[in-house]
Amino acid sequence: MKKYTKYSLFLLAFGAFYACSNDDSKPEQPILDPLISIKIASDFAVERYGVTEINPEVTIENAEEKTASYTWSIKVTGNDGVAKDSIIGDSQKLLFISSEAANYVLDFTVTVDEIVKKASTKVLVSETGKTYVSKALSLLDYVPAPINSLSSYDFATKAEVMAKVQSDLESGESIPLGTFGGYIVTAFDHTVINTYGKRDFTVLMDNIVKTAPAGIYVAYDANKNGIPDDNEWYEIAGSEYYKSSTVKNYEMTYFKPNPNKAAVTGELSWQFDKEYIKWTDNKNASGTITKVVKFRSSNYYPIWMEDSYILKGTKLIIPVKDVSDGLGTTFNVGTFEWGYGGIKDASIDISWAVDKEGKKVHLPGIDFVKVYIPAFVEMGANALLTNAFVVAEDLSFVKNK
Numbered sequence: 369m370k371k372y373t374k375y376s377l378f379l380l381a382f383g384a385f386y387a388c389s390n391d392d393s394k395p396e397q398p399i400l401d402p403l404i405s406i407k408i409a410s411d412f413a414v415e416r417y418g419v420t421e422i423n424p425e426v427t428i429e430n431a432e433e434k435t436a437s438y439t440w441s442i443k444v445t446g447n448d449g450v451a452k453d454s455i456i457g458d459s460q461k462l463l464f465i466s467s468e469a470a471n472y473v474l475d476f477t478v479t480v481d482e483i484v485k486k487a488s489t490k491v492l493v494s495e496t497g498k499t500y501v502s503k504a505l506s507l508l509d510y511v512p513a514p515i516n517s518l519s520s521y522d523f524a525t526k527a528e529v530m531a532k533v534q535s536d537l538e539s540g541e542s543i544p545l546g547t548f549g550g551y552i553v554t555a556f557d558h559t560v561i562n563t564y565g566k567r568d569f570t571v572l573m574d575n576i577v578k579t580a581p582a583g584i585y586v587a588y589d590a591n592k593n594g595i596p597d598d599n600e601w602y603e604i605a606g607s608e609y610y611k612s613s614t615v616k617n618y619e620m621t622y623f624k625p626n627p628n629k630a631a632v633t634g635e636l637s638w639q640f641d642k643e644y645i646k647w648t649d650n651k652n653a654s655g656t657i658t659k660v661v662k663f664r665s666s667n668y669y670p671i672w673m674e675d676s677y678i679l680k681g682t683k684l685i686i687p688v689k690d691v692s693d694g695l696g697t698t699f700n701v702g703t704f705e706w707g708y709g710g711i712k713d714a715s716i717d718i719s720w721a722v723d724k725e726g727k728k729v730h731l732p733g734i735d736f737v738k739v740y741i742p743a744f745v746e747m748g749a750n751a752l753l754t755n756a757f758v759v760a761e762d763l764s765f766v767k768n769k
């Protein structure tokens with residue numbers, strides 16, 4: 369017991385000495401608040417639908433490990449006449465774009481911990497003298513995959529097909545895309561603004577019978593040459609994008625059927641030619657598309673296309689079930705939740721766009737939309753699962769009406 373007391377006393381003494389020595393050698397450092405400074409140009413000028421890059425210089429001292437958060441806001445007067453701050457960005461650099469000619473005051477806020485620093489700048493948005501329409505009515509490209517419904521495009525040259533599709537697009541006719549990979553590319557007459565925290569455009573499909581949701585790619589004309597360049601395309605990563613069943617970079621090659629080949633009928637009465645169109649893919653699979661009795665007089669293969677052609681895209685699994693006891697006459701077709709054309713809510717947020725590696729990209733807006741069929745499914749007597757494109761439309765116009 370005596371021994372124990374001695375030992376405890378020694379420990380206490382050592383503790384006191386150590387504390388004292390520590391105080392002497394290291395005087396307590398005062399913790400400094402982060403010090404934020406912002407340098408920003410006082411004003412900017414741009415035309416309607418033009419993009420201004422506002423890139424303030426931000427210096428933060430004593431930030432230690434803390435990270436800064438950024439907010440861009442703009443005063444918006446609502447229907448009640450009350451001006452409110454509306455958030456338009458959350459990163460240091462802002463790509464400002466507006467549909468209305470006006471003077472805008474933008475407030476920029478940098479926050480580190482509880483320290484807040486504000487700055488503001490002005491943007492003068494001028495008129496262009498042009499009128500704009502909500503719909504993307506300019507056809508840039510059209511390549512359908514095989515399908516039984518191409519009869520209105522029975523032209524020998526692509527130029528003739530493009531003229532007919534352009535006219536169908538303007539008159540609101542539905543444009544068949546075929547099976548996997550069939551696509552259409554259209555352009556808006558303005559940049560559809562990526563409104564912060566909101567969905568921006570919609571993709572309307574024909575949807576008459578059991579149809580496939582449509583996959584979407586978007587392009588922002590970053591170099592302003594009026595065309596979507598290869599490095600300007602991004603994919604809208606909808607509800608299926610990250611699923612394990614989704615196949616990225618899928619490619620199918622379709623081969624022109626030989627008109628002199630005899631039809632190979634099947635056991636089921638609807639199987640007119642089981643070996644009608646040969647296909648291969650980039651996963652070492654191959655097969656044939658069956659021509660069905662109902663569409664036996666249709667030419668599934670686009671007649672203006674060469675002897676074979678390749679179509680590419682992300683391949684998605686759409687749930688399709690034969691509910692006719694394997695007879696191949698009646699099917700149930702599922703749908704997707706968000707991020708596709710032709711579904712219950714086909715409105716798209718441009719902020720869903722991702723690059724080829726699946727990384728989110730921030731686009732100020734988009735000028736071009738590519739819509740394609742992301743599935744390859746044969747539905748027995750009903751031929752291939754497909755959909756037809758109607759139009760892509762800027763939602764900001766729809767709301768303003």
Ligand SMILES: [Ca+2]
Nearest residue numbers: 562563566718
């Ligand atoms: Ca948006």
Ligand SMILES: [Ca+2]
Nearest residue numbers: 589593595597
């Ligand atoms: Ca371009």
